[in-house]
Amino acid sequence: MPLLRSWVESANSATTDFPLNNLPYGVFSVGLDAPARCGVAIGDMILDVTTLEAEGLIAPDPDTAVFDVAAWNDFMELGPDAWAAFRARLTEMLAEGAPDRAAVEPHLVPIADAEMHMPFGVSEFTDFYAGRHHATNVGTMFRGAENALPPNWLHIPIGYNGRASSVVVSGTAFHRPWGQLKSPDHDAPAFLPSRRFDFELEMGAIVGQPSQGMVSVAEADAMIFGYVMLNDWSARDIQAWEYQPLGPFQSKATATTISPWIVTAAALAPFRTQTPPREKELLPYLREPGLTLYDIGLEVTLAPEGKAGTVIARTNYREMYYSSAQQLAHHTTSGCPMNVGDLLGSGTISGPEKGNRGSLLELSWGGKEPMTLDTGETRSFIEDGDTITFRGGAEGEGYRIGFGQCAGTVLPAVDKPGWA
Ligand code: MN
Numbered sequence: 001m002p003l004l005r006s007w008v009e010s011a012n013s014a015t016t017d018f019p020l021n022n023l024p025y026g027v028f029s030v031g032l033d034a035p036a037r038c039g040v041a042i043g044d045m046i047l048d049v050t051t052l053e054a055e056g057l058i059a060p061d062p063d064t065a066v067f068d069v070a071a072w073n074d075f076m077e078l079g080p081d082a083w084a085a086f087r088a089r090l091t092e093m094l095a096e097g098a099p100d101r102a103a104v105e106p107h108l109v110p111i112a113d114a115e116m117h118m119p120f121g122v123s124e125f126t127d128f129y130a131g132r133h134h135a136t137n138v139g140t141m142f143r144g145a146e147n148a149l150p151p152n153w154l155h156i157p158i159g160y161n162g163r164a165s166s167v168v169v170s171g172t173a174f175h176r177p178w179g180q181l182k183s184p185d186h187d188a189p190a191f192l193p194s195r196r197f198d199f200e201l202e203m204g205a206i207v208g209q210p211s212q213g214m215v216s217v218a219e220a221d222a223m224i225f226g227y228v229m230l231n232d233w234s235a236r237d238i239q240a241w242e243y244q245p246l247g248p249f250q251s252k253a254t255a256t257t258i259s260p261w262i263v264t265a266a267a268l269a270p271f272r273t274q275t276p277p278r279e280k281e282l283l284p285y286l287r288e289p290g291l292t293l294y295d296i297g298l299e300v301t302l303a304p305e306g307k308a309g310t311v312i313a314r315t316n317y318r319e320m321y322y323s324s325a326q327q328l329a330h331h332t333t334s335g336c337p338m339n340v341g342d343l344l345g346s347g348t349i350s351g352p353e354k355g356n357r358g359s360l361l362e363l364s365w366g367g368k369e370p371m372t373l374d375t376g377e378t379r380s381f382i383e384d385g386d387t388i389t390f391r392g393g394a395e396g397e398g399y400r401i402g403f404g405q406c407a408g409t410v411l412p413a414v415d416k417p418g419w420a
Contacts, residue, residue, distance in 0.1 A: 001270050003399040005096040008108070010043030017393060017402020018042055023090050024261035024403075025226070027070045028114040036070035036117045041261055041404075042094055045108040052107050057093075057100075060086045072120045072262060076208040076225050076340050083208070083225070087266055116171065116260035119228075120206060122164040123341035125256060126331060127202075127232055129158040130322040130347035132276070137350060137362045142240075154280040157322040157330050159347075160247045162232075167256045167343065173409040176384060177254040178416065179238035192420050193413030194235035196367065197382045200348040201300055201358035201390060203317050204230035204258055205324035207342035215332045218289040221325035223338070226262040229298070229390045229406040230345050233257070236361055236381070256345070259390070259406035267401050271295045271394035273318045275326075286330060292323035296403075298349060298392040300358070302373060305385025305409075310373040312363060315349050315356040317392075322347075384412040 004020040005012050011019050018024065018041040028046055029036040037050035050067040052058045060066050060082055066074040075086070093100045129135055132149075135158075139148030152158065168174070176197055182189040208225025215223065232252060239251035272291035296317040303309035322330075327344055348358040357363045360381050364370050367380040382388065387409040393402035 002397060004091065006042060006094045007096050007098060007101050008043045008045055008094060010045065011094070013043070014398050015400065016043050017400060017404055019399045020091060020094055021396065021399055022263065022267045022401045023087060024263045024267065025072050025075075026119045026261045027072070027117040028109070029117065030109055030113050030115070038067040038070060038072060038075075039109070039114075040090060041111065042108075044111050046111055046114055047090070047094070047104070048107045048109055052104070057103060058086070058089060070117065073341050076120070076206075079209060080222060083264070084266065087264065116169055118167070118169045119260055119262050121341050122167045122343050123339040125162040125164045125167055125343045125345070126159050127162045127252065127345035128322070128327050128347040130320050130327060131349050131358070132321040133319060133350035133352055133356070134348040134358060134362065137357065141361070141366045155283070157286075157327045159327065159331070162256065162345070163253050164343070166253055167258060168408075169260050170257055170404070170406045170408070172255070172257065173411050174255045175411045176413040177235055177238070177250070178413055178419065179235055179250050180241060181237040182241045189241060190420070194237055195381070196236035196361075197410060198234045198236050198360045199300070199382065199388045200232035200234055201298060201313065201315065202230040202232050202348055203296070203324070203346045204228045205328065205344045205346070206262060207328065207338050207344065208340060210340055211332050211338040213332065213335055214285075215329055216289075217286065217292065217325050217329045220328035220332070221289075221292050223328065224265050224324055226264040227268065227294070227324075227403075228262055229259040229392050229403050230343075231257040231388060231390060231406055231408055232345050232348070233408070234359070234361075255408065257406055257408040258343070259403050261404045263401060263403055268294050268296070268394060270396060271401065275323055276319070276321060285333065286322075286326050288323065288326065292325040293318055293320060294394065296392050296394050298390060301389045301391070302379060303387045303389070304373070304375060304377055304383065305387075307375050309387070309389065310375070312371060312373075313355060313357055315351040315358055317346070317349055319349055319351050319356070320346055382410050384410060386410055
C-alpha cells in the first residue's frame with residue numbers, strides 16, 4: 001500500500017510517524033484547565049474526536065457517546081466491525097480533497113501544544129518472557145549456557161500477572177525503588193534503594209474484546225485492538241533475590257511505561273510477518289493460522305540528566321518467538337476471562353547481536369561490560385536522572401507507521417531515614 005495523501009500537509013511527509021495510513025488513538029489535553037479528550041494523530045496535529053462526536057460529525061455508536069470519557073475503552077467495546085467503520089470514516093474525512101475539510105479543520109490541535117495522558121484504562125497487566133535472544137542471554141548469565149533456556153520455554157509462552165496500577169504514560173518520572181536485596185558477598189539481605197535498575201524494551205498488545213473460556217490463536221488475533229511500545233522497568237537486584245520460586249514481584253511493580261498512541265492492528269496489517277522457525281513443534285492450540293507477528297523497528301536511547309542521548313540498542317519486534325496472539329490464546333487456556341483494556345507485555349525484545357539487546361542487564365552483561373555513552377560516561381545500569389526513550393515504527397514505501405516515543409526518567413530514591 002502506498003502513502004495515502006491527506007489535506008493535513010504534515011501527514012504526507014515520508015518521515016512523520018503519523019501519516020493517514022496510521023491514525024493512532026490517544027488521549028490529550030491542551031492547557032492546565034482543559035479536560036482530557038480522545039484524539040487521533042495526523043501528521044503534526046491531533047484530531048479531537050471528543051468534540052467531533054459532540055457536534056455529531058462522527059457517531060461510532062449511533063445510540064450513545066463513546067468519547068465523552070477520556071479513554072478508548074468504550075470505543076474498543078464496540079468491536080471489530082465498528083473499529084473498521086470508524087477507521088474508514090476517519091480516512092475519508094482526512095483524505096486529500098475531502099469535502100468534510102471545512103467542518104473538520106477547526107477540530108485539529110497541534111501535537112506540540114498537547115499533553116498526552118494514558119490512552120486507555122488498563123484492566124490488568126500481564127508480562128511475558130517470549131523473546132528467545134533475551135531468555136537465552138539472561139539464562140546464560142544466571143544458569144550457564146547449557147541450561148540457558150528452561151525446559152518449558154520452547155513449549156509455553158512464559159508469563160506472570162503484573163500490576164495495572166503502576167502502568168504510566170510516556171513522560172512520567174518516578175523514583176528509584178527501595179527493596180530487599182542480597183549481595184553475593186553478604187550472608188544476610190539488606191533493605192536499600194535498588195542499585196541495578198534497568199529497562200526492558202517490549203511491545204504491549206491491547207485486548208479490545210472480552211473472552212469467556214478458551215480462544216484460538218486466530219480468535220485471539222482478532223481480539224487485539226492495537227499495540228504500544230512498553231518499558232517493563234526492572235530492579236535486577238530485587239528480582240535476583242525474590243524471583244524463586246514464584247517469579248518477579250516487587251522488582252517489576254514500580255512502573256511500566258507505555259507510549260501514548262495506540263497503533264491499531266489495522267494500521268499494522270501490511271507489516272505482518274512470521275514468527276521465527278520452531279525448534280520444537282508447538283502443541284496444536286498454539287499454532288498460528290497465518291502471520292501474527294509484525295515487522296517493527298525499535299531503538300533505545302539513554303540520556304543522562306541534562307545531556308544528549310546515545311542510541312544504545314536497535315532491534316525489531318519480529319525477533320519474538322511467540323506473538324501476542326499466541327500469548328493471549330495461551331492466557332485463556334485456564335478459562336481465565338480476558339477483559340477490554342487488558343495489556344500484554346511481549347517480553348524483552350533482543351536480537352542476535354550485542355547491539356540488539358533490549359535491556360542493560362544484557363548490554364552490560366550483568367554489569368561486567370559497562371557501556372560507554374557518547375558523553376564519555378559509562379553505564380552498567382540506570383543512574384539517577386537518566387531518561388530512557390524508545391522509538392519505533394514499521395517502514396512502508398514512502399511512509400512510516402510510527403509509535404511516537406516511550407520515555408521515562410528515573411528520579412533518586414525517596415529519602416527514608418532509618419529504613420536502610
Ligand atoms: Mn518484561
